[in-house]
Amino acid sequence: MKFKLWVTLTILFFIYSFYVYIYSSSEKTPVQPTASVLSGWQVWQNKNCHTCHQLYGLGGYMGPDLTNIASDPTRGSDAYMKAFMKNGTDKMPDLHLTEEEMNSLVSFLRWVDKSGKSRVGKESVHWTGTYIF
Ligand code: HEC
Structure with missing residues (x-):
């Protein structure tokens, strides 16, 4: 027995x-971060973007999740992302970012996008794990 x-x-x-x-x-x-990505990460933290935006579902809920903004067909262009960062909107404050800070934030968001998904589709979930293709 x-x-x-x-x-x-x-x-x-x-x-x-x-x-x-x-x-x-x-x-x-994993995609290794470049110097520009790392400085974008610094700006992200110093300017407290996470207090309003989520990455991987974590962060504030005043603004939208930005994990996969870079691969979004309508929101993923440099110009679109920088337009919000440059002047803010009636809902997002103008954080007075320099051109260099905005460029590094864009590199950072492009890097974050390659590292994971904020929302995993049902078809990717299996009892042996989560597969993202
Ligand atoms: C006080 C809260 C707040 C902070 C801090 C903030 N944001 Fe935002 N952000 C928002 C809100 C709210 C929106 C949606 C704006 C709208 O629709 O008018 C937004 C929109 C955006 C968008 C466009 C998103 C989309 O889906 O269209 C980007 C990109 C963005 N923010 C980047 C940043 C970055 C980078 C930082 C840090 C430097 C930052 N935000 C800091 C509140 C904030």
């Missing part, structure tokens, strides 16, 4: 390990 249980658990362990292996080998290689 004990032997059967031991064999069953061992087999299950190997099957599960196989699934974990498949899951982890499909992981994308």
Whole structure:
């Protein structure tokens, strides 16, 4: 009896390990941040963008989630993103950013976009893990 249980658990362990292996080998290689990305990250923190905007679903809720803005067909252009950063709107304050700060913020947001998804579609969720293609 004990032997059967031991064999069953061992087999299950190997099957599960196989699934974990498949899951982890499909992981994308992380994109290394450039100097511009890192300075954009600094500006993001110093200007407290996170108090109103979320990245990966975390942050304030006054403004929209910006995790995947860079790959959004309507919102992803440099000009669109910089228009908000340059003057603010009636809802977002003008943070008096320099041209250089805005460019590095755009690089930062493009880098964030490649690193994950803010919302994962149902079709990507499987009992062995979450797959984003
Ligand atoms: C006080 C809150 C607040 C802060 C701080 C703030 N934002 Fe915003 N942001 C908003 C709101 C609200 C909107 C939506 C504006 C609108 O629709 O008029 C917005 C919109 C945007 C958009 C356009 C998003 C879209 O989906 O169209 C970008 C890009 C953006 N903000 C970037 C930034 C960056 C970068 C910072 C930091 C330098 C920042 N914001 C700081 C409130 C804020």
